[in-house]
Amino acid sequence: MSAKGPSKDAASSGDSRAERKQQVKDYIAHHLLDSHDFGLFSYTDDATQQKHHVGFPLPIILWDNGLKVFSSSKFHHGETVAQVDGNYYKIEHAKIYKTDAAGTITYDTANHPTNPQPLDFSITKGVFMILITAFLMFFLFKSLAKSYGNNGGIASGAGRFFEPIITYIRDDIAIANIGEGKYKKYMPFLLTVFFFIWFLNMFGLTPLGVNVTGNIAVTTALALIVFIITTFTGTKDYWKHIFDPLGDGMPWAGKIFIYIILVPIEILGLFIKPFALLIRLYANMTAGHVVLGSLLGLIYIFQNWIGGTLSFGLAFAISLIEILVALLQAYIFTMLAALYFGFASETHEHAEEHDGEIAHL
Amino acid sequence: MEKLINEFSVGLFFWQAVVFILLLFLLRKFAWTPILNAVNEREQGIKDALDAAQKAKLEMANLQADNEKLLQEARAERETMLKEARQIKASMIAGAKEEAQAEASKAIAGAQATIEAEKKSAVAELKQTVASLSLDIAEKIVKSELSNKDKQLELVETMLKDANVN
Numbered sequence: 222m223s224a225k226g227p228s229k230d231a232a233s234s235g236d237s238r239a240e241r242k243q244q245v246k247d248y249i250a251h252h253l254l255d256s257h258d259f260g261l262f263s264y265t266d267d268a269t270q271q272k273h274h275v276g277f278p279l280p281i282i283l284w285d286n287g288l289k290v291f292s293s294s295k296f297h298h299g300e301t302v303a304q305v306d307g308n309y310y311k312i313e314h315a316k317i318y319k320t321d322a323a324g325t326i327t328y329d330t331a332n333h334p335t336n337p338q339p340l341d342f343s344i345t346k347g348v349f350m351i352l353i354t355a356f357l358m359f360f361l362f363k364s365l366a367k368s369y370g371n372n373g374g375i376a377s378g379a380g381r382f383f384e385p386i387i388t389y390i391r392d393d394i395a396i397a398n399i400g401e402g403k404y405k406k407y408m409p410f411l412l413t414v415f416f417f418i419w420f421l422n423m424f425g426l427t428p429l430g431v432n433v434t435g436n437i438a439v440t441t442a443l444a445l446i447v448f449i450i451t452t453f454t455g456t457k458d459y460w461k462h463i464f465d466p467l468g469d470g471m472p473w474a475g476k477i478f479i480y481i482i483l484v485p486i487e488i489l490g491l492f493i494k495p496f497a498l499l500i501r502l503y504a505n506m507t508a509g510h511v512v513l514g515s516l517l518g519l520i521y522i523f524q525n526w527i528g529g530t531l532s533f534g535l536a537f538a539i540s541l542i543e544i545l546v547a548l549l550q551a552y553i554f555t556m557l558a559a560l561y562f563g564f565a566s567e568t569h570e571h572a573e574e575h576d577g578e579i580a581h582l
Numbered sequence: 583m584e585k586l587i588n589e590f591s592v593g594l595f596f597w598q599a600v601v602f603i604l605l606l607f608l609l610r611k612f613a614w615t616p617i618l619n620a621v622n623e624r625e626q627g628i629k630d631a632l633d634a635a636q637k638a639k640l641e642m643a644n645l646q647a648d649n650e651k652l653l654q655e656a657r658a659e660r661e662t663m664l665k666e667a668r669q670i671k672a673s674m675i676a677g678a679k680e681e682a683q684a685e686a687s688k689a690i691a692g693a694q695a696t697i698e699a700e701k702k703s704a705v706a707e708l709k710q711t712v713a714s715l716s717l718d719i720a721e722k723i724v725k726s727e728l729s730n731k732d733k734q735l736e737l738v739e740t741m742l743k744d745a746n747v748n
Contacts, residue, residue, distance in 0.1 A: 348598075409615075
């Protein structure tokens with residue numbers, strides 16, 4: 222589970238229930254954000270009243286009139302100002318701002334910091350997990366590919382688990398939505414995106430406390446790639462469907478009135494499809510983390526045996542569902558991406574199989 | 583929405599895009615292409631093997647039908663051969679019988695003819711013997727009868743008498 226015990230530092234301080242609720246809320250909000258160091262958990266030493274963080278720092282890479290690379294340990298988990306080459310930086314809600322030596326952050330009326338932000342290409346916790354997942358996937362599937370050669374065309378080891386999933390994606394996602402003739406060029410993307418999302422979703426359920434697929438930047442990048450592939454592999458028929466959806470079945474004069482409404486909708490649909498992809502994945506994974514975090518936070522709010530046991534039971538049940546959701550969201554993303562690729566790559570013969578254009582919206 | 587835009591981190595977006603695209607190309611080259619090829623190849627192999635098995639089964643059935651046909655033909659041939667043999671046997675027996683019959687009747691006829699001839703010659707011999715005996719007897723009687731004159735005359739007279747009648 223991804224909640225990293227805020228309980229300990231507050232249990233000792235004995236705040237009121239309302240304050241504890243606020244702490245849990247802040248904690249969950251903090252967890253959902255990316256972070257510049259890989260913190261596993263933190264606790265407050267009862268004797269010294271000092272907060273200890275367990276984890277490791279990650280490299281900070283900034284572009285601020287020149288490349289600046291330093292360790293995130295300089296921030297001391299956001300508590301201090303980092304001084305690099307005469308510039309001062311401070312972390313506020315997982316974002317790095319340029320400040321003065323004292324670390325003053327000014328806010329506008331909407332309570333947003335007004336300090337300048339350097340371009341932040343840091344290897345954050347999210348980037349770190351993305352890299353870990355990428356390495357894991359690369360070595361896992363490379364060894365699977367190798368095992369075919371060594372084992373006479375039959376997968377061995379973990380490949381026996383992954384091979385049916387690969388053939389499922391091929392048969393029931395790619396071939397079913399794109400068609401026998403054209404699915405092959407989309408297969409690498411579909412397989413990569415499926416396992417990438419699935420693995421990261423599963424990492425999100427481990428006590429590492431990462432929330433990568435629940436980050437809007439990550440889902441945006443994935444959806445953008447889907448959009449680019451869809452747009453650049455679109456056939457003539459695909460674009461004809463968008464700009465001339467009724468085809469030759471209607472006289473030109475009649476079509477123009479419908480097209481004033483229909484064509485903008487079709488064009489909007491181009492962007493709405495990947496946008497829905499990115500929001501769906503983001504919202505589902507974030508919601509899962511919020512629910513799990515809240516249920517675990519209840520233990521801390523109730524601070525008694527009954528509430529704690531109940532919350533734990535509920536959190537356990539929800540995490541079982543989350544394991545399913547992790548797979549399901551990866552499946553849905555892949556499935557819908559395949560569906561959009563199917564629209565993009567369809568040629569006219571195939572299009573005639575549809576009863577009407579509604580099927581395309 | 584504003585919160586979402588605020589949360590959006592350009593750095594994370596950049597790394598995600600770069601790492602993902604790199605991973606995509608690496609996996610395509612080193613993993614997905616060989617894996618899919620191997621799976622496809624294996625499936626093709628299974629399909630071919632199944633086809634071949636089906637074909638072999640069909641061939642086997644054909645062969646069996648052929649065998650059945652050959653067997654039937656052989657059986658029919660045997661049947662006709664047996665039938666012919668039986669016919670030949672019957673006709674041979676019939677022929678032999680007929681021939682034997684003919685031979686037998688011929689032999690009998692020969693025997694009968696011989697018997698007839700023997701009989702005839704025997705009868706003729708008998709006649710001769712009887713005639714010579716009769717002559718001897720008659721000579722002896724005549725000799726004795728004609729030893730005196732009276733008797734000779736008497737005879738001439740009887741004979742004349744018989745000749746007169748005629």
